[in-house]
Amino acid sequence: MAESARAREEVVAIAGAAAVANPLENRFLSSMALSKLYEGEAGEAVELAKAALRLNQTDRLAASIVAASHVQAFDYEGAVSVVSRALQRNPSTGRLMVELFSALTANEEGREAVRKELARHPVWAAPAIYALARQGNGYQLVYLLTSGYERDPEEGYGQVDRIVARQFTKHGQFRLGYRHFLQLLPAGKKVGYVFNSNFADEPSGMPWDWNFTNTTAATVKRVDGDDPHVEVIFRDKPVLRVGFSSYIAVPPGQLRFRASARALDLRSSKPLEFQIDCVDPRRSAIATLELPSGSYDWKDFEVEFDNTGLGCRFGNLFLTGRSVKGSFRTRYGGKVEVRSIELLRADY
Incomplete structure (x- = not known):
């Protein structure tokens, strides 16, 4: 909208003439309304705007x-x-x-x-x-x-x-x-520190639920059925962070970080790990849980860590490899399946 009073007067005059010539065109009236608003004539501006709305x-x-x-x-x-x-x-x-x-x-x-x-x-x-x-x-x-x-x-x-x-x-x-x-969340919905920890529900798309994303290095998908789990297939490429993550709540005290997983020909010269980075306050790798290479049936893996001194309140949990960016020396192949990931108080 023009800044000077003279320019606004010209706008009003042109728009007014156009409105007379085109009585069914709402935009001329709304232009006049805006100009009147700039001039401090709020009442007239509102009436002109209402007239524009009656047309459109x-x-x-x-x-x-x-x-x-x-x-x-x-x-x-x-x-x-x-x-x-x-x-x-x-x-x-x-x-x-x-x-x-x-x-x-x-x-x-x-x-x-x-x-x-x-x-x-x-x-x-x-x-x-x-x-x-x-x-x-x-x-x-x-x-x-x-x-x-x-x-x-x-x-x-x-x-x-x-x-x-x-x-x-x-x-x-x-x-x-x-x-x-x-x-x-629906009333009565069970909520742990890791939401949907057993993958029973399809991810909701919320940050506090699981996020699964395929990358050039790995495909990630939830498998439904009687035993829901997440399947990760590696493509014999370097792996940094896998598209398998969720924000979580982190309570104070001594904690157990646990995952249930199985693998088929999982191979790499460096570890594949679930990692928790603290996001409030910021601190990387407050806990890591390694999934070993090889082939094995369902096994529980667990580590303990103490959050008392860390004071972490919320974290980001994700699956990660240890390849070096830009290098193809460390590659990951095979398959791993995960059916639960939990964060528990050590005294429970």
């Missing part, structure tokens, strides 16, 4: 002006209704309305209005919440918003849940992210 309810610019007026009048449901209609055609533009969503979710009345709309699974939810979560105070707003969101136990995790959870971990908000994750 998906006019995002007009909707922003009208919705903001609803927020100022504490009519949060009215604001959400206007926004939701505006974003139906192009939901990705919800990310461009992040300031409006910040204002909408700044108090509990506004958050409750947004929750009601989220329960209807609007198409704009993911981009809008993603953008909101990236703001300076977005973690707190999103946490407060989603923590009061009632859901069907059969609904599972939605895209919004995954986006929010990843933002928490990406920006180091592990305590808040873990709390958010626990609140999303």
Whole structure:
């Protein structure tokens, strides 16, 4: 929008003439509304924006002006209704309305209005919440918003849940992210320090659940059935980190790190290990658990470590090789299968 008053007057004049010539074109009215808003004529701007919305309810610019007026009048449901209609055609533009969503979710009345709309699974939810979560105070707003969101136990995790959870971990908000994750779980769901430790459930896509990713060095997949487990097949290539990981909670005290695994012709000159890196506070390799080479049936492997002095609260658990980056001297081949990974208090 032009900065000078004279330029804005020209915009209004041109848009006004165009609106007369093209009475069914909403964009001229919304342009006039924005110009009036710049001039401090909020009342006239809102009326022009409402007129634009009567022609086209998906006019995002007009909707922003009208919705903001609803927020100022504490009519949060009215604001959400206007926004939701505006974003139906192009939901990705919800990310461009992040300031409006910040204002909408700044108090509990506004958050409750947004929750009601989220329960209807609007198409704009993911981009809008993603953008909101990236703001300076977005973690707190999103946490407060989603923590009061009632859901069907059969609904599972939605895209919004995954986006929010990843933002928490990406920006180091592990305590808040873990709390958010626990609140999303169905009532009565058993939760250990390692979630879904026996791979009984298909991974949810949340950071606090398992992440399986194929790489050029190894394929990773969950095998369902009476004895669910994870199968890792190595491709006779160097291995650094395998795509087999999860964020976990780490309690204080003496701990046991345990895995149940079997192998078929697993071979390498260097160890294959499960490793826990502490992420809060940052510290690498607070525990490692080696899976030996060779062929063997199901066996339990276990190590103990003391977290008392480390003070680790949350960690990242992953499968890793010990190849040197850029070198093909240490390669991994064969297959390993894992049916459980647990972190337990040593006194239990």
